[in-house]
Amino acid sequence: MQPLRSETMSPKEEFSPAHLMGPMQYMAHEAPDMRIEGRQFTYRQLEIITNNFARVVGKGGYGIVYHGCLEDSTEVAIKVSSKSSTQGRKEFFAEVQSLTKVHHKNLVALIGYCMEGEHLALVFEYMALGCLKDHLTGRTSTAIVLSWKQRLQIVYEAAKGLDYLHTGCDIIHRDVKSSNILLGQNLEAKISDFGFSKVSGSSNRMDRGSYVGLVGTPGYIDPELSTTLRHTYKSDVYSFGVVILEILTGEPPNRNIDGDSHIAKRVASKVAKGNINAIMDPKLRGEFCQNSVWKVVDLAMRCVALSSSQRPTMVEVVLQLKECLDLETAGQPNGSIEDDVRLSSALAVKTIKFAPAAR
Known part of the structure; x- marks a missing residue:
């Protein structure tokens, strides 16, 4: 079952400029403050790593997760934000903000990211046995x-x-x-x-x-x-x-x-x-x-x-x-x-x- 998507904003959030922006403006507003650890990938590199996004390993309200393989044969999971989902973009930035703070062996590690135009993606370590x-x-x-x-x-x-x-x-x-x-x-x-x-x-x-x-x-x-x-x-x-x-x-x-x-x-x-x-x-x-x-x-x-x-x-x-x-x-x-x-x-x-x- 899909997660609930409704969220009540606090009065302080309700009039935040970010909530009045479109997806691309929101991205531009948030991106400069991001300090994302790990490798930055181009969208073309993601296409190569995933063999043109051939293998889907998960789906959610955020978008689709694909299997990929880096140059050194390291397997990765690539979570790609849905272009049509404003909620998906909000989740993208929320996840980025959280992942810049967490480093623990029992939390899935962030390897890199892609923020190129409308293309937003996070590259994680691959968990072979699924959920x-x-x-x-x-x-x-x-x-x-x-x-x-x-x-x-x-x-x-x-x-x-x-x-x-x-x-x-x-x-x-x-x-x-x-x-x-x-x-x-x-x-x-x-x-x-x-x-x-x-x-x-x-x-x-x-x-x-x-x-x-x-x-x-x-x-x-x-x-x-x-x-x-x-x-x-x-x-x-x-x-x-x-x-x-x-x-x-x-x-x-x-x-x-x-x-x-x-x-x-x-x-x-x-x-x-x-x-x-x-x-x-x-x-x-x-x-x-x-x-x-x-x-x-x-x-x-x-x-x-x-x-x-x-x-x-x-x-x-x-x-x-x-x-x-x-x-x-x-x-x-x-x-x-x-x-x-x-x-x-x-x-x-x-x-x-x-x-x-x-x-």
């Missing part, structure tokens, strides 16, 4: 069945990337989802797509870490946004909680079955029954440490709490995922039935607050 979503849903011919340990490692690495955005860069991603977590050849995970991200560098402490507007992808959007229209770090945490629920269940966020349309509501009802196997993706065939799984379920449900004040920070999410991964790696025994019942009962009480209202 996490494809492997969880099995919707592509190249999808693989990820083990529980692999899934846990992937979300742990993605969590570290998101934590870096929040604590190291003051950036709110605003479109965290499984299709924006890309996997390299060795399943290393990196967060991608910063087209909706915003720097939250307000000098006012009360406003720091928040941004007014409504963007994102249905199923991952913080329920509080329906009333506040204010993205915060905890909005990203909610979205990441949905991703954790996806790796647990193998199911999409939204599914219209028996009224339990959202994944948090579906999992909450199963937690109340205390049966971990009813929650877990059948493709895992029960091959997981129940102690680590219950801890991950608990973490996920806290992330998707309706009230942002009840959600953990990404720092806490990283620490808890590391503990769960260590537990899984150590091969701890599954624990007694009494332990499972005790933990699942505690979770059942808490999930009354966590299950979101029907969408």
